[in-house]
Amino acid sequence: MRDQLGDKLPNIALVGNPNSGKSTIFNQLTGLRQKTGNFPGVTVDVKEGRFHLPNGREAVLTDLPGTYSLYPTASDEKIVATVLTNPEDKHYPDAVVYVADATHLEKHLLLLTQLLDLNLPVVLALNMSDTAAQIGIKVHAAKLTERLGIPVLMVSGRTGENIPRLLGEIEKLIHTPPSKRKSFYSFSEAEKQITEAVCLNLNISSPYAALLIAHHHTWLPFLTSQQSSTIATIVQNKGFSSLKNQVDETLERYDRFTPIVQDSVQRPPQFPSTPTDRIDEVVTHRWFGPFIFFAVMLLVFQSIYDWSTIPMDLIESFFSNLNVSLKDNLPVHWTTDLLTDGILAGLSGILVFVPQIAILFFLVTLLEEVGYMARVVFMFDKTMRRFGMNGRSVVALISGGACAVPAIMSSRTIGNWKERLITVMVTPFISCSARLPVYAVLIGLAVPPEKVLWIFTWQSLAFGSMYALGVVAALGSGYVMKKILRTHEASYLAIELPVYRIPHWKNLWLNVWEKVSAFVIGAGKIILIISVVLWALASFGPGTAMEQATTSAHAVAAAEQFDSSATDDLVAAYRLEASYAGYLGKVIEPAIRPLGYDWKIGIAIIASFAAREVFVGTMSTIYSIGSAEDDVLLREKMRSATFDDSGLPIYTLATALSLLVFYALAMQCMSTLAVVKRETKNWKWPLIQFGFMSTLAYLLAWVVYNLFI
Amino acid sequence: MQRRYRTIPDLKVHESARALAFEDPILAGKLTAMGLLPGTLIEMVRRAPFGNAYYIKADGVRLALRNEEASSILIDA
Numbered sequence: 001m002r003d004q005l006g007d008k009l010p011n012i013a014l015v016g017n018p019n020s021g022k023s024t025i026f027n028q029l030t031g032l033r034q035k036t037g038n039f040p041g042v043t044v045d046v047k048e049g050r051f052h053l054p055n056g057r058e059a060v061l062t063d064l065p066g067t068y069s070l071y072p073t074a075s076d077e078k079i080v081a082t083v084l085t086n087p088e089d090k091h092y093p094d095a096v097v098y099v100a101d102a103t104h105l106e107k108h109l110l111l112l113t114q115l116l117d118l119n120l121p122v123v124l125a126l127n128m129s130d131t132a133a134q135i136g137i138k139v140h141a142a143k144l145t146e147r148l149g150i151p152v153l154m155v156s157g158r159t160g161e162n163i164p165r166l167l168g169e170i171e172k173l174i175h176t177p178p179s180k181r182k183s184f185y186s187f188s189e190a191e192k193q194i195t196e197a198v199c200l201n202l203n204i205s206s207p208y209a210a211l212l213i214a215h216h217h218t219w220l221p222f223l224t225s226q227q228s229s230t231i232a233t234i235v236q237n238k239g240f241s242s243l244k245n246q247v248d249e250t251l252e253r254y255d256r257f258t259p260i261v262q263d264s265v266q267r268p269p270q271f272p273s274t275p276t277d278r279i280d281e282v283v284t285h286r287w288f289g290p291f292i293f294f295a296v297m298l299l300v301f302q303s304i305y306d307w308s309t310i311p312m313d314l315i316e317s318f319f320s321n322l323n324v325s326l327k328d329n330l331p332v333h334w335t336t337d338l339l340t341d342g343i344l345a346g347l348s349g350i351l352v353f354v355p356q357i358a359i360l361f362f363l364v365t366l367l368e369e370v371g372y373m374a375r376v377v378f379m380f381d382k383t384m385r386r387f388g389m390n391g392r393s394v395v396a397l398i399s400g401g402a403c404a405v406p407a408i409m410s411s412r413t414i415g416n417w418k419e420r421l422i423t424v425m426v427t428p429f430i431s432c433s434a435r436l437p438v439y440a441v442l443i444g445l446a447v448p449p450e451k452v453l454w455i456f457t458w459q460s461l462a463f464g465s466m467y468a469l470g471v472v473a474a475l476g477s478g479y480v481m482k483k484i485l486r487t488h489e490a491s492y493l494a495i496e497l498p499v500y501r502i503p504h505w506k507n508l509w510l511n512v513w514e515k516v517s518a519f520v521i522g523a524g525k526i527i528l529i530i531s532v533v534l535w536a537l538a539s540f541g542p543g544t545a546m547e548q549a550t551t552s553a554h555a556v557a558a559a560e561q562f563d564s565s566a567t568d569d570l571v572a573a574y575r576l577e578a579s580y581a582g583y584l585g586k587v588i589e590p591a592i593r594p595l596g597y598d599w600k601i602g603i604a605i606i607a608s609f610a611a612r613e614v615f616v617g618t619m620s621t622i623y624s625i626g627s628a629e630d631d632v633l634l635r636e637k638m639r640s641a642t643f644d645d646s647g648l649p650i651y652t653l654a655t656a657l658s659l660l661v662f663y664a665l666a667m668q669c670m671s672t673l674a675v676v677k678r679e680t681k682n683w684k685w686p687l688i689q690f691g692f693m694s695t696l697a698y699l700l701a702w703v704v705y706n707l708f709i
Numbered sequence: 710m711q712r713r714y715r716t717i718p719d720l721k722v723h724e725s726a727r728a729l730a731f732e733d734p735i736l737a738g739k740l741t742a743m744g745l746l747p748g749t750l751i752e753m754v755r756r757a758p759f760g761n762a763y764y765i766k767a768d769g770v771r772l773a774l775r776n777e778e779a780s781s782i783l784i785d786a
Contacts, residue, residue, distance in 0.1 A: 068739075068742035071738055071742060107743075110744075243735060243737075246738045247734065247737045250741040251747075254746055277754075285758070286755075286758045289758045374773070377773070378762060378764060379758050380759070381757065381762050381773075381775060382759045382761040382762060383759055493778060494743065496743065496770065496773075497771035
């Protein structure tokens with residue numbers, strides 16, 4: 001059977017309120033065949049997946065952000081209104097699956113009635129049918145179908161109940177041409193006039209789409225500036241008050257669908273106290289609440305360190321073994337070096353982070369899935385506002401402990417531009433997993449492992465202080481930005497605290513999978529490229545400098561009667577100094593000498609501006625222990641290193657601490673800068689961020705160096 | 710002088726009242742969409758640990774509201 005779509009893949013959209021369990025349905029339908037797509041022009045990532053209809057045809061499923069209505073207050077919610085009011089949009093759906101929580105139907109149908117008025121083909125999926133049955137809620141789907149005029153199904157994203165029937169209904173919707181429905185909402189006289197004028201001017205047919213365009217003409221991205229000024233004139237001439245009409249419309253919709261819900265849903269008398277209430281007694285308690293939060297955070301960081309060591313060691317030793325056997329078996333040639341010291345070293349540098357990122361995202365998603373994050377937002381809203389942010393910023397700052405890139409993207413739920421901008425700007429101060437290996441090497445080098453108190457060692461306290469430094473820098477600069485930036489835009493908390501739920505494991509694993517693969521592919525590309533560029537810079541030099549270095553190193557070695565391995569080390573060191581990398585390091589040495597660094601650290605710093613995690617690899621290359629990336633060996637080499645001119649040791653406590661502070665505060669991540677540009681739609685902010693963070697890092701590193709020298 | 714209506718922050722913990730109207734039109738748009746309507750039964754559950762926010766139930770739905778948001782909602786008696 002053919003339809004009006006021709007050969008184009010049908011577009012299916014998932015729409016629903018936050019906490020309706022949309023993502024569970026999405027994962028049920030698409031499984032691993034999903035990716036995060038970028039919506040052009042609006043710079044928001046929306047998940048897309050593919051699935052097969054019962055007739056074997058493939059279809060695209062788009063998971064639109066959860067929203068309560070088509071009157072958005074945050075940028076993720078704006079996507080929904082943007083896509084659904086514009087039939088030209090490439091994501092405009094051929095059919096919509098509206099997901100509603102069967103246990104709270106009386107609050108979940110507002111948006112559905114708006115979709116009905118947009119004349120979209122909709123199937124209503126009443127999710128959480130299992131929970132509804134458990135607490136004795138009975139929904140008469142047939143009655144809802146009769147009253148709303150659309151197919152209605154009880155489904156469960158958790159158990160998969162009725163998912164095949166849902167697919168059948170989607171298929172039917174695609175094949176039935178949309179029939180004109182009677183508008184659910186009855187327009188006022190003023191709204192009718194405005195809608196007619198907008199329809200005529202923009203040549204659109206849906207009156208409700210026209211009404212929404214009249215409401216949202218100031219920001220809808222698909223309107224040309226001429227169109228929006230035409231609409232502005234229409235709206236002004238009619239004396240149309242967007243806010244008042246919006247509330248009136250919402251209330252009228254409730255008045256109309258509330259009786260429908262009451263007729264079709266039987267619910268038992270309310271229980272006086274549910275498990276959620278009892279959990280919240282403790283978890284949001286005045287004293288226990290914050291205490292539990294800090295205990296949970298401690299546990300999260302502990303598990304990142306502890307659980308990741310074994311897989312990280314396995315990955316590292318796999319790569320170093322592979323490297324050694326390749327070097328032994330391949331001919332001595334620069335292409336072999338490129339493969340082993342360039343590409344494989346880079347790959348190892350990417351994959352070694354996978355365990356930590358996976359654990360952190362697993363835990364953050366777990367906290368979100370069970371419903372805990374909303375409580376954190378509630379508890380810390382006031383604290384965060386003091387620093388120019390919003391309770392929702394806590395989620396971004398915590399995720400920043402894994403990686404600033406997804407953390408910054410999570411700030412989209414913050415409606416207020418200033419609060420969102422501050423969150424985006426300060427999140428990179430939080431020590432991310434990429435700083436971990438740098439901290440590990442430097443702390444191992446400079447801080448004694450002796451126990452101080454109970455179970456703590458100086459080293460673990462040093463780790464703790466690095467995180468504390470990041471938090472203080474983030475909050476402090478938030479406070480400064482709050483004082484500088486001016487805004488009159490309203491700021492909201494208003495957030496639903498969802499019922500606590502046992503996490504859906506499939507959701508969790510898919511989320512971890514998605515984040516890890518995004519890191520490996522996105523950030524990994526950059527690290528790999530840097531690694532190769534770095535290898536080239538360190539392997540080649542201007543003119544015949546490299547050959548001369550080799551010759552003079554051999555001469556020195558012969559004069560001093562070095563054994564062969566010491567000779568090799570000396571040759572490598574001389575060659576590095578003669579290479580382009582050595583040249584670059586020497587160029588910046590005067591600038592970093594006040595911080596206690598020599599040109600070798602300079603090379604590592606230059607390389608780290610692309611991504612911090614290349615520090616350890618770079619230092620290994622520089623101290624010519626190759627791609628073995630052995631922390632212990634590297635530390636020994638660094639400990640015995642001296643300044644070329646004075647012969648004094650480089651890695652004193654002062655230098656190590658100064659480097660630690662520098663790496664904690666400096667903006668050294670291209671991926672983060674790119675994502676900040678994308679989120680703020682302007683190069684200005686990432687540039688300010690880069691300048692501010694680097695200056696602060698330099699100054700504080702200088703202060704620390706001079707305090708400890 | 711106009712009589713001052715009670716608002717949500719005036720509720721004691723575990724006290725309930727019905728929402729009557731909203732003082733702020735922007736918040737009214739947001740809160741009505743979330744299901745807090747005139748006539749909704751509001752119960753004060755608790756205050757936030759560091760103050761300035763409230764945990765309430767609106768017809769059984771749990772919501773967190775800031776002081777400014779909560780005090781824009783007029784309630785009966």
